[in-house]
Amino acid sequence: MLKPTPFHERTTALCESWKYKDWAGKVAVCTYDGHSEREYYAVRHAAGLMDASPLYKYDVFGADGAKLLSRVATRDVSRDFGVGRVTYCTWCDENGNVLDDGTISHLAPGHFRVTSSEPWQRWLERHGRRLDVRVEETTDALGCLALQGPNARAILDQCVDFDMSKMRFFRVRRTKLDGVDVWISRTGYTGDLGFEVWVAAADALRVWDALMAAGRLHGITPMGLDALDVLRIEAGYVLQGVDYFSAKSCIIEARKSTPHELGLGGAVDLERDIRFVGQEAVEAELTRGHTWALVGLDVSWPELEALYEEYSLPPHLAPAACRDAVPVFEADGRTQVGQATSHTWSPLLKKQLSLASVAPRYAVPGTKLKIEHTVEYERRTITATVVDRPFFDPERKRATPGRA
Amino acid sequence: MATSYDAIIIGGGHNGLVCAAYLAKAGRKVLVLERRHVLGGAAVTEELYPGFKYTVCSYVVSLLRPYIIRDLDLVRHGLQITPLECSYTPDVEGPGLCRWPDPHKTREEIQRYSKRDADVYPEFGRAMGRLARFAKEIIDNPAPDPASWRPSDLMQLLGLGRRFRDLGDDLGAIQFKLSTMSAVDFLDEWFESDFLKSPMSVSGIIGTMLGVRSPGTAYVLLHHYMGEIDGASRAWGFAKGGNGAVSMSIARAAQAFGAEIRTEAPVHKVLVKGNRATGVVLENGDELSARAVISSCDPRLTFLRFVGEEHLPDDFATGIKRYKFRGSSGKVNLSLDRFPEFKDRPGIGMHVMGDIAICPGLDYLERAYDEAKYGDFSSRPYMNVVFPSLLDPEMAPPGKHVASIFVQYAPYDIKEGPEHWPERREAFGDAVIDTLSHYCPTLKESILHRQVLTPWDIEQEFGLSEGNIFQGELSLEQLLFQRPTSGWARYSTPVRNLWMCGSGAHPGGGVMGAPGALAAKTLLAQGGV
Numbered sequence: 001m002l003k004p005t006p007f008h009e010r011t012t013a014l015c016e017s018w019k020y021k022d023w024a025g026k027v028a029v030c031t032y033d034g035h036s037e038r039e040y041y042a043v044r045h046a047a048g049l050m051d052a053s054p055l056y057k058y059d060v061f062g063a064d065g066a067k068l069l070s071r072v073a074t075r076d077v078s079r080d081f082g083v084g085r086v087t088y089c090t091w092c093d094e095n096g097n098v099l100d101d102g103t104i105s106h107l108a109p110g111h112f113r114v115t116s117s118e119p120w121q122r123w124l125e126r127h128g129r130r131l132d133v134r135v136e137e138t139t140d141a142l143g144c145l146a147l148q149g150p151n152a153r154a155i156l157d158q159c160v161d162f163d164m165s166k167m168r169f170f171r172v173r174r175t176k177l178d179g180v181d182v183w184i185s186r187t188g189y190t191g192d193l194g195f196e197v198w199v200a201a202a203d204a205l206r207v208w209d210a211l212m213a214a215g216r217l218h219g220i221t222p223m224g225l226d227a228l229d230v231l232r233i234e235a236g237y238v239l240q241g242v243d244y245f246s247a248k249s250c251i252i253e254a255r256k257s258t259p260h261e262l263g264l265g266g267a268v269d270l271e272r273d274i275r276f277v278g279q280e281a282v283e284a285e286l287t288r289g290h291t292w293a294l295v296g297l298d299v300s301w302p303e304l305e306a307l308y309e310e311y312s313l314p315p316h317l318a319p320a321a322c323r324d325a326v327p328v329f330e331a332d333g334r335t336q337v338g339q340a341t342s343h344t345w346s347p348l349l350k351k352q353l354s355l356a357s358v359a360p361r362y363a364v365p366g367t368k369l370k371i372e373h374t375v376e377y378e379r380r381t382i383t384a385t386v387v388d389r390p391f392f393d394p395e396r397k398r399a400t401p402g403r404a
Numbered sequence: 405m406a407t408s409y410d411a412i413i414i415g416g417g418h419n420g421l422v423c424a425a426y427l428a429k430a431g432r433k434v435l436v437l438e439r440r441h442v443l444g445g446a447a448v449t450e451e452l453y454p455g456f457k458y459t460v461c462s463y464v465v466s467l468l469r470p471y472i473i474r475d476l477d478l479v480r481h482g483l484q485i486t487p488l489e490c491s492y493t494p495d496v497e498g499p500g501l502c503r504w505p506d507p508h509k510t511r512e513e514i515q516r517y518s519k520r521d522a523d524v525y526p527e528f529g530r531a532m533g534r535l536a537r538f539a540k541e542i543i544d545n546p547a548p549d550p551a552s553w554r555p556s557d558l559m560q561l562l563g564l565g566r567r568f569r570d571l572g573d574d575l576g577a578i579q580f581k582l583s584t585m586s587a588v589d590f591l592d593e594w595f596e597s598d599f600l601k602s603p604m605s606v607s608g609i610i611g612t613m614l615g616v617r618s619p620g621t622a623y624v625l626l627h628h629y630m631g632e633i634d635g636a637s638r639a640w641g642f643a644k645g646g647n648g649a650v651s652m653s654i655a656r657a658a659q660a661f662g663a664e665i666r667t668e669a670p671v672h673k674v675l676v677k678g679n680r681a682t683g684v685v686l687e688n689g690d691e692l693s694a695r696a697v698i699s700s701c702d703p704r705l706t707f708l709r710f711v712g713e714e715h716l717p718d719d720f721a722t723g724i725k726r727y728k729f730r731g732s733s734g735k736v737n738l739s740l741d742r743f744p745e746f747k748d749r750p751g752i753g754m755h756v757m758g759d760i761a762i763c764p765g766l767d768y769l770e771r772a773y774d775e776a777k778y779g780d781f782s783s784r785p786y787m788n789v790v791f792p793s794l795l796d797p798e799m800a801p802p803g804k805h806v807a808s809i810f811v812q813y814a815p816y817d818i819k820e821g822p823e824h825w826p827e828r829r830e831a832f833g834d835a836v837i838d839t840l841s842h843y844c845p846t847l848k849e850s851i852l853h854r855q856v857l858t859p860w861d862i863e864q865e866f867g868l869s870e871g872n873i874f875q876g877e878l879s880l881e882q883l884l885f886q887r888p889t890s891g892w893a894r895y896s897t898p899v900r901n902l903w904m905c906g907s908g909a910h911p912g913g914g915v916m917g918a919p920g921a922l923a924a925k926t927l928l929a930q931g932g933v
Contacts, residue, residue, distance in 0.1 A: 035505055041486045045644050045796060151797060217802040219795075301474065312570055314537055347487075349479050350470035392479065 002027045005053035006143035006204030010212075014222050021225060024117070024139075026054035029224035036226035036320055037347060043190050043231055044348055046219025047149035049211060050228060052189075052196065053204075055102075056119055057138045060112040064131035067274060069104055069112055071127050074259055074282070076272040081106055086170045086185050089267040090259045091120075096281025097247035097256035099123070100240055101264065103187060105172045113138070113183075113198075117240045118248070127277065143204035147211060148194030148231075150396055151218040156184065156195060158214040165402025167195075178210035189228060191235020193396040229321035233344045233353055236296055236389030238262055242323050243294070243341045243355050258285055261357070263294040263389070293363035296391055297328070297340060297384040299352035299371060304382055311376050317345045317352060326372040328356050333370045333381045337362050340371055340384075346391065353391050354384065362386065406664075409435045411933045412684055412694040414671050414710065415867075415906065417445020420700030421654040421665075422920030423905040425476050428661035430928050435692065436663060437684065439670035439867065442648070443655050445700070446866050446873060447915055449648025453853035455801045456739035459646030461857070461866060461873065463790055463808040464488065464759065466640045467916040468650065469544065475921075476657040483653035485641040486795055490758035492749075493603045494843045500748040501599055502755050517597040528594050532626060535579055538567055539626045546922050547885045547893040547910035582622045583880065586615075588766055590622035602769060603761040606786055606812075611874045611913070613730035613815060615773035616766060620880045640759065642795045647915065654917070674699075674710045674902060681902035684710075696933040698923065700906040702875035703727055703888040705867060711899060720898045723889030727908075728882060731859035731871030732776060734814035736836045738807040739800070739853040743791070744844035757794050762787040762839060772813055779819030781832050784839050785811045804852075811836050816859040816870040825860030832858060874913030875906050884910060895923040896932070903927060 005011070005026050012027070017034035020027050028051065031039060042048045060068060070078040075089035083106050090101045102116035114120070124135045147155060157164045159177045167173070172185035180203040188194035199207045212220060232239065240246055244257040259268050259282065268282060301315075308315045321344035328338040338358030346353050354371060362369060365388050370381035411427050413420045416438030428434045442448055446461035465485050473483065487505075494500040501517065504510050507526060514522040541564065542548075548564060549557045568576060581590055587608030591601040608614075608621035615621075643650045655665060670687040674697050683693035699706040707716060707724045716724070749755050763769055763786045772782035788810040793800040800806045814832060816822050833856035841847045859871025868875060876882055885893045887910045894910075895903050905923035907913030927933050 033506070037487065038489065038505075044484060045486045217797060219797050301470070314533070348484060350473045 005051055006201040007051040007053060007145070007208050010205060010208045011051050011222065015224075019224070019226075023054040023225065024056065028054055029222075031224045031226045032222050036224065036230070039221055039223035039227035040230050040347060042219060042221030042223060043149040043192055043227065045150065046221065047147060047151040047155055047215055048190075048221050048223035048227065049208075049215065050146040050148070050223045052144040052146045053142070055139070055144055056116045057142055057144075058114040058116075058120065058124060059136045059138045060114065060124070060133055061136065062110055062131070062133035064128070064133045065110060065112045068124065068128040068131050068133045069114070070272065070274040071276060072124065073104060074268040074276055075104070076269040076274065077104055077106070077112070078272070078274055083108055084171050084173055086172050086187055087267075088170070090262070090264055092259065092276070092278030092282065093247045094278055094281070095247070095256075096258050096278035096285060098244060098259055098262060098264075099246050099248055101238070103185075105183075105185060107172060107174070107183060118246055141201055143199050143201050143207070145197045145199070145207065145211065146188055146190070146194060147197060148188045148190040148192050150193055151215070151220070152194050155211060155215040155218050155220060159210050160184065163402055166400065168400045168403065169398045177207055180206050182207060189235070189237055190231040191237070191390050191392055191397060192231070192394060193399075226320050229342075230344045230346070233321055233342050233355060234346050234348070234390065234392040236355070236391060238264075238294060238355065239342065243357075257292065257357075258282060258290055260285065261290045261292040261294065290360060292338065292357040293360040295356055295358055295363050295386045296389040297354040297356050297369065297371060298387045298391075299354060300383040300385070301350070301352060304352060304373070307373065307375055307380055307382055313375070320344070328358055328384070329370040329372075329381060330362070331368045331370060331383075337369065348392060351391070358386075406433075406435075407690075407692050409433050409692065409694040411435070411696045411698055411927075412437065412692055413698045413700060413905070414674075414684065414706070415439075415445060415700035416443040416651075416655070416665060416667065417700050417906065418447045418651050418654055418915060418917055419906050419920035420445070420698075421651060421658050422472060422476070422917040423698055423700065423924045424663045424665070425654055425658035425661055426921055426924030427927070427933060428658055428663035429476070430924075432933055434658070434663040435694070436658070436665040437669045437671055437686070438665070438667045441668050443665065443667060444648050444651030446862075446868060447647040447651045449646030452737070452855055453739045456804070456806050456853065457646055457792075457799045458737040458806060458855060459648065459792055459808055460737065460855070461735055461862065462647045462915050463642075463792070463810065464640055465643050465647065465650060465915050467543070467914050467918075469916055469918050469921065471544070472917045472921050476654065478653045478657055481653040481656035481660065482645075483650060484644040486644060488640045488642060488758035488790075488795070489754045491603060492755045492758060492760045493599065493763060494746050494748050494760065495599070495764055496747065496842050498599075498748065500746070501603070514597070514600055517599050518595070521595045521597045521600050524594055525600075531575060531578060534571065534575055535582070536626055538564075538571065538579065541567060542884065543911040543916065543918055546895070546926055547887065549885055549894070551891075582626060584619060585622045586617045586619050587621040587625055588617045590625065598765050602763045602766050605766065606761060606763055606769065606788075609812065611733060611872060612877045612879055613732045613776070613813075614879065616769045623880055624878060642790065642792060644796045644798075646792060646796075646799065650915065671710060673712070674899075676711060676715045676899055679715065680900045696901050696903060696927060698903040698905050698927070700920065701867060702729070702869050702872075702906060702908040703904070704729065704869040706904065706908075707897070711902065715899055717898050720889065720892065723892075727888050728877045728879070729816070729870035729872040730877055731816040731862065731868070731873070732814065733810060733812040733871075733873060734781070734832060734859060735857040735862070736809040736811060736833055737855040738809070738851055740805040740807060740850045741852050742803065742850050743805050744847040744850050746843055747845055748843070752794065756791060758790075760789040762789065762843065776813030776815045779815060779817060781814040781818065781828070781835065782812070783835050785813060785836065787811050787836065787840065789840065809836060809840070814859055816863070816872075822860050822870070825858040829856050829858050829861070832856060875908035878912050883912060887912060895926045896930075901932070903932065
């Protein structure tokens with residue numbers, strides 16, 4: 001049975017489409033009025049408000065929090081990671097295969113918070129033995145609202161008592177929102193300017209109402225997971241369970257991925273005092289070279305049109321993101337060199353985009369590959385060009401206009 | 405600053421900029437010359453009242469070619485288009501009609517007027533969608549030349565013929581009817597409800613001096629369905645920042661490819677030496693030379709003002725003189741203290757986050773045309789209203805709004821003579837506000853500032869002859885291989901090295917960017933630059 005999130009009362013009252021799905025055992029809205037495109041555009045043009053409460057959350061207390069998390073995470077949070085910082089990283093098993101990805105926030109001295117797509121209480125406790133730490137799962141105790149889009153800052157400015165324009169990318173701070181204690185982090189999964197608000201479940205509805213009221217004149221739009229899927233692909237973010245699989249749930253080795261194979265090498269610190277779980281294997285892989293590389297693919301629209309034309313059809317694409325993996329071939333269309341795992345039509349870029357894992361020698365931007373595309377039940381291939389990720393990367397995502 | 409270029413483009417409107425960007429991308433040394441202080445031509449955003457931004461002339465984007473967005477990487481340069489939510493036709497007595505992206509909701513709305521029409525509406529959409537592929541082929545390629553025996557031209561004609569055959573008999577017949585009938589006659593074959601046909605018919609008359617019952621007006625209905633096949637589920641959109649933001653994104657792309665752009669650099673003449681364009685003279689006397697001179701201005705301005713009749717063959721000059729402009733529309737932009745709610749559907753809902761058509765019936769539209777035929781502006785005009793600030797809150801201060809009102813008919817040739825438009829300007833503005841006030845009773849007291857543009861103003865300020873927003877009527881006889889005149893529909897002109905790239909060339913206007921892109925491609929393919 002699915003459980004409600006702290007915002008359930010509000011989200012379900014607004015969800016006219018009756019489209020929900022199971023997100024980590026919680027009821028999550030797919031789209032509010034059946035047209036996720038509207039919600040997508042709200043994030044790119046104004047602001048979208050999404051209930052992200054089902055994320056797993058762990059609060060780590062105690063003097064050795066940084067030590068524990070540096071043991072687990074590929075990022076070293078024991079150095080240069082003061083209070084108010086947030087980082088995105090992965091954690092691995094002993095063989096250097098990725099278990100999950102998420103964020104670590106340094107909320108206060110002796111207080112960190114970890115978010116993830118899967119439960120990790122036992123894993124964290126296991127690596128915290130003999131350390132001064134206490135791991136408390138706060139998944140249900142905290143509600144999380146993602147407020148994303150160019151107007152997100154102006155909306156928050158009306159509800160909080162400090163100047164949001166000074167808040168930098170990947171920072172977190174405690175404040176009051178409409179009199180309620182919250183944490184606000186400048187993070188998100190949309191590749192746009194955006195924030196996430198973390199609030200005790202009991203105060204959740206008040207925060208929702210305050211943001212909706214403040215956002216009324218700024219085009220705030222409740223948004224569901226369908227729109228998020230398009231946004232995150234444009235932003236080039238991988239999704240656990242879709243673009244890669246947690247090593248703990250893989251039956252065969254071939255399904256597992258290392259951080260570098262996922263293009264997340266930037267989230268791995270190797271120079272460090274505390275070595276992370278799997279570090280040896282990750283280092284060995286760097287010398288040996290990895291098997292896969294995650295790339296962005298830009299699927300040729302003229303070829304897509306021409307292909308459909310052969311069947312006297314106009315091009316037809318799902319109006320939402322698609323997670324059916326398809327093979328990716330060499331330019332000759334015969335030798336399979338990888339698979340594309342997430343696809344979407346980008347309404348903004350007017351492009352069909354995919355995230356794919358390919359053999360590293362095909363990962364150079366500009367490389368022409370072929371991707372499978374089915375028309376009228378027939379499997380065909382069309383050209384897809386390897387391009388840099390993110391596909392969409394506006395300046396406002398990182399900019400801090402209030403910084404002196 | 406250099407004085408010699410591969411290509412000089414006259415006019416920094418969106419087509420001139422698109423052409424410049426493609427040529428610069430191909431490595432050519434390009435200069436764009438714009439007369440005004442701001443780029444964009446008729447696709448501009450200007451803050452005429454502090455804090456309120458007007459998308460001054462053109463105000464929506466429907467047909468901007470997706471390949472241009474991709475080729476020029478316009479999103480990276482700031483382009484963001486959001487779809488309109490709804491097409492709303494308010495009514496004074498009844499509930500009005502909203503056509504939504506959601507087919508079920510639309511069906512319910514149409515059922516209030518006709519149960520039968522509610523069933524036919526999606527069928528009509530499908531038929532038009534299939535035909536639109538035919539139209540798309542035409543828009544995305546240089547005009548076919550029926551008089552040519554060149555193999556490539558014959559292939560193109562054959563391809564079109566094959567497509568036409570593939571449509572099948574039933575659709576072929578529809579296509580033929582579309583090309584000959586009036587918008588109303590055509591819609592009469594499908595629908596019975598006047599209140600539904602009315603907003604559907606108006607796309608056939610935009611920018612023409614024709615009425616919804618004039619033959620030939622059916623064809624442009626097709627353009628309405630074209631966006632569907634570009635992979636977007638909704639065709640009409642609003643550019644964040646107004647249409648000026650479209651132009652600016654193209655300008656930035658052009659500059660990123662290395663094009664040089666000068667504003668406040670009005671061109672005086674095209675330099676012609678022995679039937680060959682060699683450059684331009686600016687109004688300040690500067691002479692600039694180029695291998696190709698490309699005009700994005702309309703044919704009258706290009707040939708009769710910048711080139712001069714003495715450099716043109718007689719029959720060509722006659723053709724250009726006969727080319728019809730007949731501007732028929734004006735524009736009113738408003739700054740509003742608060743949102744003027746509609747009587748039939750109060751509140752700020754999704755229904756007003758789209759385009760709002762003031763056209764409560766076919767007779768209303770025909771009467772509006774009647775007045776224009778005899779040299780008056782319509783006292784009860786057809787209007788297309790958009791509130792950009794609802795779609796992009798940054799267009800106005802929080803809680804305040806801007807309205808963009810397209811108004812037809814406002815004939816260029818009013819009976820007093822076009823130069824007397826300035827004396828009639830405010831009366832015209834009043835007619836617009838009075839008409840809209842029937843639907844929005846609180847409109848008048850919420851107005852902080854208004855800008856009224858008559859066809860005369862559009863001509864004077866934006867250099868569009870007779871105030872025609874498409875650089876010449878989009879009537880059938882001025883389309884395809886006839887645009888702007890027979891034999892010269894492929895961007896070249898009788899003056900060597902002089903080319904056209906504006907909406908006065910195939911496939912015409914509508915913020916498509918297509919003439920600019922196709923002109924650049926043609927030039928490059930023919931070694932014109």
